[in-house]
Amino acid sequence: MIVTSHSDNVFSCRSGGWRVWSLSDGYIEMPADLLRDPQNNPVPQAAQAGPLRLSVNCFALAGSGVDGVLIDSGGGGWAPTVGRLEQTMAEARIDPASITVLALTHTHQDHVQGLLTPDDRVLFPNLKAIVIPEVAVERFFAEAHLAQFRSLLKPVRNGDQVAERLRAVALPGHAPGHTGYAFGTDEDRFLFFGDVVHVPPLQFGDPAFSWGYDDHQATARATRLKVFRDASEAGTWIAGAHLGWPGIGRVVRKGDAYGYEPAAG
Numbered sequence: 001m002i003v004t005s006h007s008d009n010v011f012s013c014r015s016g017g018w019r020v021w022s023l024s025d026g027y028i029e030m031p032a033d034l035l036r037d038p039q040n041n042p043v044p045q046a047a048q049a050g051p052l053r054l055s056v057n058c059f060a061l062a063g064s065g066v067d068g069v070l071i072d073s074g075g076g077g078w079a080p081t082v083g084r085l086e087q088t089m090a091e092a093r094i095d096p097a098s099i100t101v102l103a104l105t106h107t108h109q110d111h112v113q114g115l116l117t118p119d120d121r122v123l124f125p126n127l128k129a130i131v132i133p134e135v136a137v138e139r140f141f142a143e144a145h146l147a148q149f150r151s152l153l154k155p156v157r158n159g160d161q162v163a164e165r166l167r168a169v170a171l172p173g174h175a176p177g178h179t180g181y182a183f184g185t186d187e188d189r190f191l192f193f194g195d196v197v198h199v200p201p202l203q204f205g206d207p208a209f210s211w212g213y214d215d216h217q218a219t220a221r222a223t224r225l226k227v228f229r230d231a232s233e234a235g236t237w238i239a240g241a242h243l244g245w246p247g248i249g250r251v252v253r254k255g256d257a258y259g260y261e262p263a264a265g
Helices: 086-090 111-117 134-141 144-154 217-234
Strands: 002-006 010-015 018-030 050-065 068-071 097-102 129-133 153-156 161-163 168-170 178-185 189-193 237-240 247-254 257-262
Touching: 010 050, 010 097, 018 086, 018 111, 050 086, 050 237, 097 161, 129 134, 129 144, 129 168, 134 144, 134 153, 134 178, 144 153, 217 237, 217 247
Parallel strands: 068 097, 097 129, 129 153, 189 237
Antiparallel strands: 002 010, 010 018, 018 050, 050 068, 161 168, 168 178, 178 189, 237 247, 247 257
16 A cells, blocks of 8 residues: 555555545544443543544545445534535545445444535535445435435445445444445455444553444444454454544554554655
8 A cells, every 4th residue: 555645634545556545524522421341331531531532534445447436425514523525525636526436334424414515515416326234224214304315325235245346344233234345456455434443542452442322332342353353464454434534544463452553654
């Protein structure tokens, strides 16, 4: 992987004839007591630290002759600190009209609302498909203001091919159908995910720390541990919606725990 650009909002690299971008949509601040210990209790030392700031990242892929693919769309007008994807794409020189496939990890607000800009414009006018975990379709339909996009939904299951070299990977525990996307070039492996990690400084050192919004805490912990173990053993680049900027890095084994090394230019 060769880093080609690194700023406060845009990170890009080249790998095996492909281009990969991490695009900042902003951030959200969440109560620290959402961090939970293995008994699902709030973590006292975290609660004393004040609100936690979580990055909100989206990821784009492009290859020679391949339509543009975006993974998650950010928060749109959901909160004042998100909805910056349009400006970030302009900085990255990516035309939103070039995005034809949007792959959603799940349907929480900070991942799906960016289909519309904060002023309610359609951000991606040439979308051909919105890839979505099959069991998350019902929740998407509950978003009445996104009704215009329902005809574009393409439900997928674990293992389905969703675009060239891009495959759906079930990552259960956080939300119904929570899904990552495995991507391989001729040089590197990547795993894009939504909410496997929320608080990187703590959860890499102890994957048992979980998050209050995880639907099934024990399952989410098991998923996180598996992602860390597999990525560290295979040398996979992980790219997470809430990893600290630039949102892409490596997992390294540190004794009985793990560490995170962000990609750097």
